[in-house]
Amino acid sequence: MRRDYFELDVEHIDWVETDEPPEKPSVRIDFHGPEGMLTDRLTDAEGKPLDDGETDVAYRLQGDVTDPDATGVVSVTNRITGDFVLELNEDADDVLRFIRAAREYGESAADGEDGQYRVEIRTDDGDTVVYEKRTFLVYDADGNLLRGHSLIPSGVEL
Numbered sequence: 001m002r003r004d005y006f007e008l009d010v011e012h013i014d015w016v017e018t019d020e021p022p023e024k025p026s027v028r029i030d031f032h033g034p035e036g037m038l039t040d041r042l043t044d045a046e047g048k049p050l051d052d053g054e055t056d057v058a059y060r061l062q063g064d065v066t067d068p069d070a071t072g073v074v075s076v077t078n079r080i081t082g083d084f085v086l087e088l089n090e091d092a093d094d095v096l097r098f099i100r101a102a103r104e105y106g107e108s109a110a111d112g113e114d115g116q117y118r119v120e121i122r123t124d125d126g127d128t129v130v131y132e133k134r135t136f137l138v139y140d141a142d143g144n145l146l147r148g149h150s151l152i153p154s155g156v157e158l
Contacts, residue, residue, distance in 0.1 A: 001041075003089055011028070027118070038085075039123075042129055057133055072092050074090050106151075135153060
């Protein structure tokens with residue numbers, strides 16, 4: 001699936017820098033491509049929608065994390081099969097800022113059952129899937145996990 005089929009928009013991250021009350025960060029991904037293609041990727045082998053625990057969100061840098069112009073690829077994958085659900089290009093600074101807000105939200109406002117951030121995937125037909133997530137892994141250009149930049153809940157071993 002082409003990366004340009006997707007648009008990403010984030011909400012509730014500015015509070016971190018303005019000392020306003022915490023709000024759960026959320027990312028909305030709008031899909032503007034062939035409908036059946038995304039629907040197939042968002043369901044399991046039995047045709048049931050993937051749930052929160054069956055998906056993973058990650059970011060792979062395409063350059064050095066310290067480069068102010070660094071970019072990378074955000075991906076949502078099917079945890080069971082390892083297949084990519086979707087991929088899209090994003091600036092590293094924007095993604096790392098989002099992760100920081102999710103981390104701070106988790107430390108200050110999230111309860112144990114709630115996710116630290118929300119992912120909403122919408123199609124042009126109005127179909128929407130929402131995932132409550134607690135983990136967001138960041139990898140360097142060589143595929144090595146950058147623990148200090150990732151969102152990893154305490155008690156989780158990778």
